[in-house]
Amino acid sequence: EVQLVESGGGLVQPGRSLKLSCVASGFTFSNYGMNWIRQAPGKGLEWVAYISSGSSYIYYAETVKGRFTISRDNAKNTLYLQMTSLRSEDTALYYCARRGAPNYFDYWGQGVMVTVSS
Amino acid sequence: EIVLTQSPTTMAASPGEKVTLTCRASSSVSYMHWYQQRSGASPKLWIYETSKLASGVPNRFSGSGSGTSYSLTINSMETEDAATYYCQQGSSYPNTFGAGTKLELK
Numbered sequence: 307e308v309q310l311v312e313s314g315g316g317l318v319q320p321g322r323s324l325k326l327s328c329v330a331s332g333f334t335f336s337n338y339g340m341n342w343i344r345q346a347p348g349k350g351l352e353w354v355a356y357i358s359s360g361s362s363y364i365y366y367a368e369t370v371k372g373r374f375t376i377s378r379d380n381a382k383n384t385l386y387l388q389m390t391s392l393r394s395e396d397t398a399l400y401y402c403a404r405r406g407a408p409n410y411f412d413y414w415g416q417g418v419m420v421t422v423s424s
Numbered sequence: 425e426i427v428l429t430q431s432p433t434t435m436a437a438s439p440g441e442k443v444t445l446t447c448r449a450s451s452s453v454s455y456m457h458w459y460q461q462r463s464g465a466s467p468k469l470w471i472y473e474t475s476k477l478a479s480g481v482p483n484r485f486s487g488s489g490s491g492t493s494y495s496l497t498i499n500s501m502e503t504e505d506a507a508t509y510y511c512q513q514g515s516s517y518p519n520t521f522g523a524g525t526k527l528e529l530k
Contacts, residue, residue, distance in 0.1 A: 341519075351459075351467065351510055353519040365517040368425075401466060408473070409514025410457040414466040 308332040310402050310415035317421045318392055328385040328402030328415055336380035339363075339405035342387045344398035345417070352398075355387065356405065370396075392422045426451050428511050430522035436530040443498040445525045447489075447511035454515045456494035458487060461524075462507045470509070471496060503529055 314326040328340070342354040355376040356365045364376055375388040385402050399417040406412035427450040437443045447456055458471040469478040471487040474494060484499040498505055506529045511522040 350523045351461075351512075351521040353512075353521065356517070356519070367518050406469070406472065408455060409519065410455075410469060410472045410512065411459070411467075412469045412472070412478070414468070416466055 308404070308413045310404065310413060312400065312402055312415045312418035315400065315418035315420045317423065319424050320393060320422055322392055323388070323390045324392065324420060325389070326387040326400055326402075326418055326420070328387075330383045330385065330402075330404075333404070335378075335383040336360075340376075340378060340385045341403045341405055341411060342374075342376060342385075343401045343403050343411065343414075344396075344420075345401070346395075346398045349398075354400070357385070389420070392420075394422050396420060397422050425518055426453060426513050426516060426520055428513060428520055428522035430509075430511055430525050432525060433523070434526040434528065436528040437498075437501040438530040439501055439503065441501045441530075443501050443505075443527065445496045445509055445527070447494045447496075447522050449492045449494070449513060452491045453513040455513075456487070456489060457512045457514065458496050459510045459512065460507045461510065467510065501529070505529075 309331045312328045339358045341356045357376045373391045377386045401417045402415045403411035404413040429448045455473045459467040460470040461467040475487045486497045508524045508526045510524045
């Protein structure tokens, strides 16, 4: 069974940093591209970032480019999202999601909440 | 960036009623994908590559479309279908979602 479990969320002040993790199981992690997708409270879905299976290809939404860094450790079956210079508009539930081909999201985690507030 | 516009924003349907949700793209895309999100739950892949049902999705659901116009249809509304449905394009980055259609039970 495919499982994606996010962690690392919490309450953080504007301008500070936070690092999210997503541990994958039930599939060969190193064979799949992975994504972060977020959902602000009461709002819709926003794709945040993508990393290919071998980390060769990385893409970001314009809203986070230059502030967020996606990475992965295939030996640990873990996806990361390093978030810096956090803003109130980054407050959201952050999901990791596996990439299906062609480019959809076939499995999602339960999400981890990030709240940016002073 | 490809903008996806979903309509209607919200709607209510009675059990047994036929329901059609639409998604229009600002530029042509190769496929459209759809997700179902029930209240308090993570989104689930529902329809991929425009018309293929994800595992476990009832066959009363169908998807169709091409170019800039796509739709999700429920042949006969059931209680469990009440949820928010999002369309998504993966033809180009940034991948984008529509704002969602909230489908309620009448």
